[in-house]
Amino acid sequence: MERILITSALPYINGIKHLGTLVGSMLSADVFARFKKARGHEVLFICATDEHGTPTELAAMEAGKDVRTFCDEQHLLQKAACEKFNLGWDHFGRSSSPQNRELTQHFARQLWKNGFLEVRTTKQVYSNADGRFLPDRYVIGTCPHCGYEKARGDQCENCTRVLDPIDLIKSRSAVSGSDDIEIRDSTHLFLKQSEFVPKLRAWIDSHKHEWPQLVYSIANKWLEEGLQDRGITRDVDWGVPVPDDIADGQLKGKVFYVWFDAPIEYIGATKEWADANGKGNVWKSWWYDAKDVRYYEFMGKDNVPFHTVGFPVTIMGSGEPWKLVDRIKGFNWLNYYGGKFSTSEHRGVFMDSAIEILPADYWRYYLMANAPESSDSSFTFEHFASVVNKDLADVLGNFASRITKFCIARFDGKVPGEGEYGDEEKALIAEMDKRVAQYTEYFEAIEYRKALAELRAIWVAGNEYLTRAAPWTHIKTDRAKAAVAVRMGLNLVHLFAHLAWPVMPAMARKIHETIQPVAGDAAVIPWPSDPMAKELDQLEAGQPIHAAEVLFAKITDEQLAEWTARFGGAEPA
């Protein structure tokens, strides 16, 4: 048994997440956590809302609320949406928690003590009208290169050139539109990332074959381009305050940059979990000197630099034996009809509306079977409907339906005990041994598309078997032969429930219950651990079963038309 620590990239607090964020971090982490739990490992699965930073302050202002209240509300909304998707983490914390404040300050003190922080003065844009410093991208003006009038201070969207806010012509605040802005000196703490290049290089290279190519390439790129020191404080109000004992109080009133404290919240949320469950110092056994723990991180590609460079530097620089990640699973983007999902323009499908139109497991299966693993991929309702209808309704749902109903019609709704498994059954068992082993391997490798293609092939093998065994034909002449096929069919349904649980926990339970109640307290439906000869011959003769009514309803053309109209599909951005 292993101890498995799993974290999902923290969803930002500024609104309900869309399907792309869901598949790339929270859902993929949940599916893996369930898989490991199903295999009997000790798993701790941690997530939290990432609450600090300028966008939060501005969103709260726009909502007419103070930041704390805004975050309180948004946290609960996101938590509720995630629970509806059956994201089964052990704790869903908040980066604004006291635990994270304490840990963030601890890491900063360690870095300061070890000489890896440096005070530097930088030029910052200050808006008099807004009474605040503005990050570069919140300054807009005319691009000096192409004349585009809405260029942002960090980059011109029109000509894609990288800019400095000082370069802009007629620069103004993106918040208020006021041109009453000026450049002020501001003092900040810089993390000396450049000193960690050899250590990072060795660490990253040691994981070259364990991380997806995407992750390694991004990490490598940052080192190749020459790692710069990075400012880890900001001139805003909402964040973890820099303690006075760092740099003799020169940074009074400033807070840590959101990307400094956000990954530390993985540890913070673990402490929140321990505190909330009376587990005292147990949280530390997962993170500090935790040589027996294997740590997995799940994230979209935008988060990769922070997890392969920033956070590791924080940990290495602390001089303390905090756990570094073992495996990173990174994802590309899920697009919406070829364009971007956009929170600000509300383009695409978001978690709250997705769950309104269909149960979580429809989405969970589709998203994992089509996860953007090797390249960006595109969500369309047409594709979604075809996958749901074919894979879930026709191949899986109908299989459970046809065999349970036949059993009820011809065998009194009880597992028939007559006959012995013959050549047909032995061939199926041999095939299933292979396929289940392959499915398990893909899961261990965190290759979701391949894993789910194998899962589907397993369902298809069930249908193929049933066609060959044809109990509806044998029932007329050889009742025992028909009984064998029905018994095997019911065992298959039972097996399918176990195999599907990490991906579709609610439907797996429902499928399982058509055959028999889930054993134990049923928090987990375990992974099949025995050879298929045993797994597929475990139902007791005479045991009653129930009809699998429509498990997965098909998506109709009318629904498809309604949803594309409602969510604005069809025309790519």
Place this chain on the structure above:
RNA sequence: GGCAGCGUAGCUCAGUGGUAGAGCAGGGGAAUCAUAAUCCCUUGGUCGGGGGUUCAAAUCCCUCCGCUGCUACCA
């Protein structure tokens, strides 16, 4: 501009040196237990363009084109 990823059948994607693959869609057939659901067979691609290395290239090299992202103060 620089860097990274991607470009394979109508669609979604596997495939990193050895005769081009899967699922869906399309065509034909079988079966009639089932949500008209299943099963079998099958049509379909000069692997983005061009050049090179090699006995052999989707795969390695060069070059061009296209899409996406990053470019360090959005997260």
